Amino acid sequence: MDSESRAFEAPVEATLTGTPLRCPQTMTAQPLVPWTMGRLLMAFLMALISVPGQLAPAVINRRRA
Amino acid sequence: MPDIAPRRWLYLFLVLASTVAAVTQMAGVLQFDGFTIREVGILGLFAILFAWIASSFWLSVFGAWARVNKVNLLPLKPAHEPSAARTAILMPVYNEDVGRVFSGVRAIWESAGPDFDFYILSDSTNPANWVAEELEWQKLKHELGEAAHIFYRHRPRNTGRKSGNIQDFCENWGQLYDYMVILDADSLMTGKTLTQLVGLMDANPRAGLIQAPAQLVGRHSLFARIQQFSSSLYGPIHTAGLAFLQGPDGNYWGHNAIIRVHAFMQHCGLPRLPGKPPFGGEIMSHDFIEAALLRRGGWDVWMAPDIGGSFEEPPPTLLDYLIRDRRWCQGNLQHLRIVFAQGLALPSRLHLAMGIMSYVSSPLWLLLLIVSVVDMMSYKAPPPASYIGLQPSLPFYVSHSAELVILVLATVVLLYGPKLLAVIALLESPESTRAHGGTRPVLMSAVWEAIFATLIAPIVMLQHSWYVFSILMGMATGWNVQTRTDRALPLMLVARKFAPHTVIGLVATILLWRYTPGSFNWFLPLLAGLWLAIPLVLFSSSPRLGEWMRKDRLFLVPSETRGSKVLGRAHALAKSHQAEPVRAELVLEDARVRDLHLALLADTVLPPVDPLKLWSLRERVRRGDTAAFSRDDWALFLSDPEGLKALP
Numbered sequence: 074m075d076s077e078s079r080a081f082e083a084p085v086e087a088t089l090t091g092t093p094l095r096c097p098q099t100m101t102a103q104p105l106v107p108w109t110m111g112r113l114l115m116a117f118l119m120a121l122i123s124v125p126g127q128l129a130p131a132v133i134n135r136r137r138a
Numbered sequence: 139m140p141d142i143a144p145r146r147w148l149y150l151f152l153v154l155a156s157t158v159a160a161v162t163q164m165a166g167v168l169q170f171d172g173f174t175i176r177e178v179g180i181l182g183l184f185a186i187l188f189a190w191i192a193s194s195f196w197l198s199v200f201g202a203w204a205r206v207n208k209v210n211l212l213p214l215k216p217a218h219e220p221s222a223a224r225t226a227i228l229m230p231v232y233n234e235d236v237g238r239v240f241s242g243v244r245a246i247w248e249s250a251g252p253d254f255d256f257y258i259l260s261d262s263t264n265p266a267n268w269v270a271e272e273l274e275w276q277k278l279k280h281e282l283g284e285a286a287h288i289f290y291r292h293r294p295r296n297t298g299r300k301s302g303n304i305q306d307f308c309e310n311w312g313q314l315y316d317y318m319v320i321l322d323a324d325s326l327m328t329g330k331t332l333t334q335l336v337g338l339m340d341a342n343p344r345a346g347l348i349q350a351p352a353q354l355v356g357r358h359s360l361f362a363r364i365q366q367f368s369s370s371l372y373g374p375i376h377t378a379g380l381a382f383l384q385g386p387d388g389n390y391w392g393h394n395a396i397i398r399v400h401a402f403m404q405h406c407g408l409p410r411l412p413g414k415p416p417f418g419g420e421i422m423s424h425d426f427i428e429a430a431l432l433r434r435g436g437w438d439v440w441m442a443p444d445i446g447g448s449f450e451e452p453p454p455t456l457l458d459y460l461i462r463d464r465r466w467c468q469g470n471l472q473h474l475r476i477v478f479a480q481g482l483a484l485p486s487r488l489h490l491a492m493g494i495m496s497y498v499s500s501p502l503w504l505l506l507l508i509v510s511v512v513d514m515m516s517y518k519a520p521p522p523a524s525y526i527g528l529q530p531s532l533p534f535y536v537s538h539s540a541e542l543v544i545l546v547l548a549t550v551v552l553l554y555g556p557k558l559l560a561v562i563a564l565l566e567s568p569e570s571t572r573a574h575g576g577t578r579p580v581l582m583s584a585v586w587e588a589i590f591a592t593l594i595a596p597i598v599m600l601q602h603s604w605y606v607f608s609i610l611m612g613m614a615t616g617w618n619v620q621t622r623t624d625r626a627l628p629l630m631l632v633a634r635k636f637a638p639h640t641v642i643g644l645v646a647t648i649l650l651w652r653y654t655p656g657s658f659n660w661f662l663p664l665l666a667g668l669w670l671a672i673p674l675v676l677f678s679s680s681p682r683l684g685e686w687m688r689k690d691r692l693f694l695v696p697s698e699t700r701g702s703k704v705l706g707r708a709h710a711l712a713k714s715h716q717a718e719p720v721r722a723e724l725v726l727e728d729a730r731v732r733d734l735h736l737a738l739l740a741d742t743v744l745p746p747v748d749p750l751k752l753w754s755l756r757e758r759v760r761r762g763d764t765a766a767f768s769r770d771d772w773a774l775f776l777s778d779p780e781g782l783k784a785l786p
Contacts, residue, residue: 089737091275091290093259096313100305100407103431105479112480 142385152196157189167538176513183506191552198556201379205563211381212442217337223316225336230259234323236270241711248770249704251330255287259303261296265772270720294777301424312399317591322393324451328704331447335396346401346437350448351377352394355697357454360622361678365452367693368587372560377443386438387485394448409417415614416468423469430486455679458621460601467497467605515653571775575694583693596667599641617689629680636671643668722772739779756781
């Protein structure tokens with residue numbers, strides 16, 4: 074058998090390894106949460122609440138100035 | 139970097155404008171006696187499908203324009219210095235032809251040199267393949283010497299399929315590398331291309347992935363040679379159009395791409411979708427999702443349409459092509475659950491939607507045809523007037539032939555226009571024309587390709603429609619090994635697989651001839667493909683016919699006329715690899731094979747197994763009773779270091 078004979082023209086190394094040493098680090102599964110009507114509505118409501126909240130300090134500062 | 143927003147707006151405008159024009163024309167035809175619900179349905183389907191082919195047409199027009207005007211399609215900083223980055227080249231394999239895999243690896247290594255580390259990441263479940271891969275790896279290491287960093291890893295369980303295989307690499311060795319190049323079992327890339335890709339990644343630290351579009355090469359059957367020619371002729375304007383419009387919002391096609399490892403590790407861990415396959419479970423078509431996740435993470439995804447030196451092989455027959463499409467169809471339909479995922483960039487959603495539409499368009503075409511025919515069949519001509527003069531409204535026939543001819547012509551232009559543009563773009567370059575065999579062979583081949591594509595289109599439409607229907611019904615497919623070698627298909631197999639298409643064609647012919655004889659001729663191109671399904675698939679699978687066409691200078695591609703060093707080397711190595719098939723029993727019979735296997739097994743993280751089952755297998759091996767070992771039995775025993783060490 075060709076592969077077999079050619080593979081062993083040199084002896085198998087005593088410390089033969091197929092790969093370098095492992096450096097483990099896990100990959101975290103990423104969220105793939107789809108938009109639903111409920112989530113869209115919630116995001117819209119959050120924007121309605123948070124955007125004026127973010128703008129308010131700027132408006133107050135401008136009035137003070 | 140040029141602002142790509144104006145191009146995108148222009149593209150959107152052109153697609154919408156042509157669709158609106160066609161739909162208006164169609165509405166004019168349908169509304170002469172008021173709209174029925176069926177006609178509204180026809181109009182809706184027509185609008186969707188016309189927009190779909192218009193988007194493809196305008197993409198090609200943009201691509202041809204970019205080519206003719208020599209637009210820089212990869213506006214990245216060029217690399218100047220030799221790279222100090224570490225790059226791993228990954229070859230995931232799953233029960234592939236071992237000789238071919240290792241011939242490819244060796245050819246790429248010889249072209250790329252020792253600066254790259256190679257990983258053969260085996261997920262093979264066939265024990266004979268597993269043992270053969272180990273032997274080939276040992277042989278390759280011995281022949282290439284110490285300079286070659288070629289690693290081999292076998293996973294006992296192929297969790298997550300190809301994406302799980304790559305993830306396993308990243309989680310164990312990813313931190314050792316800056317970049318990884320993903321290959322497929324039939325992929326080849328030149329050293330020059332690999333070095334260029336590394337340089338581009340070095341010089342452009344925001345680039346997370348660069349896709350090097352692969353040219354289809356290396357097969358000899360008529361079907362494959364037509365695919366190769368078609369991809370070589372039409373691919374450049376298609377990829378140019380994509381690159382021109384997508385910019386850094388590109389896509390990933392699963393292989394022949396370089397990826398920044400830490401970006402991938404940070405953003406591309408794939409979740410299991412809730413529920414069962416086909417829509418739940420592991421994400422099958424992971425590549426589009428990984429590109430979308432990289433974009434979501436703020437990394438650029440580019441396509442390098444002109445980089446060259448990137449190759450893959452097409453399926454050898456239409457049957458193999460359709461088998462592969464079953465898996466791709468399921469993978470793309472699964473994206474229905476992801477296309478509206480939060481945080482994805484709009485172009486990423488468009489990539490996903492276009493992938494879905496490339497399969498869903500088939501049942502939509504079929505539905506449009508069926509509804510149109512039913513509408514024609516149910517049309518009742520108004521009764522002749524029995525008297526005139528006092529009749530308040532006289533019935534009269536209105537011919538819509540002119541509008542219909544315009545619509546058909548528009549559709550023909552959209553379908554065949556890109557092919558014509560590609561031929562013109564090719565003939566503009568004398569060098570490219572010569573590489574495809576010369577002007578006359580290019581024109582002849584393009585005509586024959588168009589005829590062949592037209593004839594197989596209804597076969598593919600029916601098959602895709604069945605795939606979509608079966609997937610929607612909850613039928614999932616597995617992960618089968620792809621056929622990658624030329625083979626003339628046996629008549630009985632083809633007859634069995636394509637008899638339904640022929641029967642559908644014949645039944646449709648009878649119905650159309652009987653009920654809509656006036657419109658019969660319009661359906662001829664569709665029906666002809668179905669009548670000829672069996673001979674088309676049979677003859678196009680023939681390597682002899684493919685060779686005959688090659689001698690006649692038809693469907694020639696640059697890799698055949700000019701050759702390619704890496705391709706030639708890989709094919710020569712594969713040809714010279716005439717080893718007898720390796721059996722799993724070799725591990726029992728040959729102590730050296732067993733030692734090698736055990737040494738490699740020491741690196742493997744083994745899953746827990748049923749000790750009783752293992753004990754039973756050890757006993758059977760001890761008695762020499764392995765004749766009835768199943769594939770799973772062998773896989774289990776080969777994963778048992780204790781049992782193997784105990785062998786005499």
